[in-house]
């Protein structure tokens with residue numbers, strides 16, 4: 001019988017970073033950039049983005 | 058070439074060419090380029106009109122969704138209130154109906170008063186202010202020509218802007234001097250609660266290097282970075298955020314880092330176009346393009362080799378930068394800082410050692426963070442692949458959703474100009490994380506978050522989420538909430554009608570909250586289900602220990618293919634309650650393989666409007682984990698089928714958030730037996746997965762029911778077992794599945810294959826065959842289109 005876990009005895013490792021125990025204040029670009037791309041593949045992050053003028057904020 | 062490789066989206070208007078301060082680090086007056094001496098003091102009305110019309114033409118021609126215009130100088134407030142008002146009006150008028158306008162002014166602040174603030178508030182102009190840190194730091198450079206300090210005036214200006222809130226307060230810019238104590242500078246800036254700050258390296262080139270040993274600026278920034286990280290990043294720092302984003306393959310937020318192309322053009326006081334004005338530090342005349350607003354379009358300016366050269370990313374860098382290990386974050390630093398007589402800009406930044414130090418330090422901070430991935434136990438994946446999945450499997454999917462929601466929330470919170478809600482959310486996360494989980498677990502919170510990040514919803518709901526989390530935590534908090542459609546929305550709890558106001562202050566406490574809006578006061582106790590007439594709480598469907606929300610109030614629930622109903626009346630709720638109880642009884646009695654999963658993961662039933670033709674209507678949304686949208690069905694058995702069917706999509710959607718089962722780039726469309734139009738691979742996979750459960754449902758019903766109901770079930774079973782098995786074959790042979798996807802689909806096939814051998818009456822078989830044939834010929838007659 002074909003087994004979904006073939007080659008992975010105990011389980012499969014996913015592509016999703018586990019952020020459950022990371023304090024919310026530290027969640028952000030440090031860990032979620034790849035995750036956001038997964039969830040929002042067509043987000044503005046894919047558009048051509050440009051460098052913002054540094055002498056104003 | 059017809060225009061710039063990248064259209065211009067940022068326009069810096071030098072509305073005044075002189076300044077009332079005489080900072081000795083100023084790039085306008087104190088560096089190589091001295092062109093300011095020959096310029097008019099302020100921008101003329103004619104130049105303003107030309108500039109606005111050039112920008113509008115350019116936006117139209119390139120279909121830009123929005124542009125940013127920065128009113129700059131010298132000191133732009135020296136242009137005077139009336140002129141700044143004319144400039145703002147002219148820009149707003151020219152871009153009206155063309156694209157969105159993000160209008161900003163960057164000032165030294167010393168002239169800023171209430172009247173200027175009123176003007177900017179009236180025209181939506183955000184104010185950024187320069188401040189180099191505490192008094193000692195600021196007085197090192199930011200002085201009047203006679204040596205007087207500007208510090209007190211700047212602080213008064215910041216106080217004025219702060220009091221107006223994030224609509225006006227854009228943030229602070231700090232130019233670094235390594236003689237200053239970095240932490241004193243950081244603390245002084247943080248005390249002013251800026252929505253965002255940036256630290257600028259003082260302008261320098263290889264011909265005129267910065268004071269201090271190589272690497273000193275990197276060390277200075279690293280000390281602030283560590284403190285900023287330890288403080289929980291409670292203030293947005295553009296340089297650090299850009300470093301983090303580029304390490305995570307996102308885009309930089311500033312031209313001083315990253316490989317993003319430049320889309321900036323400067324319009325000087327007399328109407329000439331210039332390249333980035335930081336080039337003034339390089340050599341006299343360096344920023345000039347030779348073009349001006351009255352004679353040349355912006356597309357013409359885009360052809361200038363200097364502009365074009367800054368749009369070529371990696372290819373535009375020198376060999377040393379191109380082979381540098383941190384180039385994707387550094388990007389060679391700010392263009393102007395690369396200049397050296399002889400080689401021009403084909404050099405690393407004069408701050409190379411500093412950038413390298415900072416970036417490698419940030420990289421190390423990222424890699425030492427705990428970044429484990431979710432794992433899925435083999436037994437649970439096998440149960441899901443077979444079409445089922447119990448409490449454990451759903452718990453693993455839910456765990457993945459929690460990470461997704463936290464990432465989405467943080468992406469919004471970190472970018473939100475209003476820190477109040479974000480601070481409250483991070484506090485609740487620290488003290489009572491279960492309360493935050495409860496509100497984030499409401500299915501339509503993620504729907505809002507995704508819309509917000511895609512730019513189709515605003516971030517005001519963040520405050521509603523924070524207030525709801527505070528209520529779940531039972532803590533006292535005061536939050537300003539947006540009012541939408543005349544109501545305050547507390548996701549998962551309900552809505553409170555407050556009338557035509559734009560916002561209201563909510564004060565939470567254990568068990569309830571008070572609201573103040575424009576002189577009106579409301580009080581809601583959550584334990585009194587009736588509450589005041591303006592309060593519409595979310596009602597629930599409860600049966601045998603299972604409780605799910607009957608969600609007819611959430612602001613973001615209308616995200617399904619079919620429209621949501623309005624608030625249900627009591628009789629309708631009663632009918633839903635009966636239908637749900639009966640459907641649940643049927644599921645637990647006859648379809649128990651699905652009951653545990655549903656009980657563990659179903660959070661909300663969202664009533665849809667009935668279809669005009671009376672057909673059954675139900676739906677799930679990939680972003681609304683745990684919600685099933687359904688129009689009132691004819692009977693409990695139909696509701697049972699729709700819940701089982703739709704929950705398959707909920708499970709598979711959550712699994713797809715965690716693992717890739719198919720090639721995202723596959724563009725083939727496939728025949729799907731349940732749709733008239735061909736489907737992309739994800740649609741086919743979702744439909745097949747759902748139809749395993751549909752087949753199973755009829756398989757059971759044909760034995761559990763009698764008479765015509767059993768006959769109908771036999772026909773449905775006969776049709777769906779064959780067609781679902783065929784769809785499994787289509788998936789398996791698509792060549793578009795990943796390794797895990799192939800194993801998953803094979804396991805789906807293992808569920809359905811034994812059902813093909815189950816005996817059914819020949820008449821049912823024949824009827825099913827005819828229905829399938831009719832569908833196939835209808836589908837074949839249609840011109841394929843994307844789904």
Ligand code: SF4
Nearest residue numbers: 076078080083131165
């Ligand atoms: S306030 Fe700005 S423009 Fe004026 S001298 Fe200082 S740095 Fe230059």
Ligand code: SF4
Nearest residue numbers: 378381387405406409
């Ligand atoms: S400036 Fe230095 S650190 Fe930056 S990319 Fe070039 S070589 Fe690398």
